[in-house]
Amino acid sequence: MAGDAPEFGNAPSFITDTLMTHAVSEDKKAITITFGNFTNALVPNGPPVSVRTFTVVLPLKNVPAGATLTGGLQGVTVMQPGTSAMLIFRAGGVSHVFEPLLGPGETDSFTKPINIAVPERGDLRMTIIVALEGSPTDPKAEAVVNVTAVDLEIGPPQPPLQV
Numbered sequence: 001m002a003g004d005a006p007e008f009g010n011a012p013s014f015i016t017d018t019l020m021t022h023a024v025s026e027d028k029k030a031i032t033i034t035f036g037n038f039t040n041a042l043v044p045n046g047p048p049v050s051v052r053t054f055t056v057v058l059p060l061k062n063v064p065a066g067a068t069l070t071g072g073l074q075g076v077t078v079m080q081p082g083t084s085a086m087l088i089f090r091a092g093g094v095s096h097v098f099e100p101l102l103g104p105g106e107t108d109s110f111t112k113p114i115n116i117a118v119p120e121r122g123d124l125r126m127t128i129i130v131a132l133e134g135s136p137t138d139p140k141a142e143a144v145v146n147v148t149a150v151d152l153e154i155g156p157p158q159p160p161l162q163v
Helices: none
Strands: 020-024 030-035 039-042 049-061 068-079 084-091 094-098 109-117 123-133 143-155
Touching (some): 030 049, 068 084, 123 143
16 A cells, blocks of 8 residues: 555654755655754864754654664765864664764765664654864864754665574
8 A cells, every 4th residue: 555655754853953954755765864954063262072963753654663774864064184074874763873984075065874773663863963173283283073964864664684
């Protein structure tokens, strides 16, 4: 039955103070969250460490055991030498830590893959944490990370691996 397919609800049931918009696909199997102000920054002679978080609760319907949530988390950054950044994506009770934030070939933007099991019942509780650490030798070194979007899609249950 088409009405029994896994899907996202129309609107989040909880959002922190971060400005965001979202769009659910017509078939309700995908969602895009676009951020307007999810930025974390270190400024010259400011605090040496800065943390910014975002949390949203997305209603889910008809999610079978073993269903997957895949997609990506995108953003841009400017990092001066000696500064560092870490991003944590947590959803469905699973955390993905991206440290260092910029991987090989990434210089000023990033896309981090997401692939987790979907909670079988209820809702998807998702938190993103961006932590910045200043240079211990240069208090004027600056860093900025702007998380721009999250794209997620509910996929069917995956068959167990045959070993």
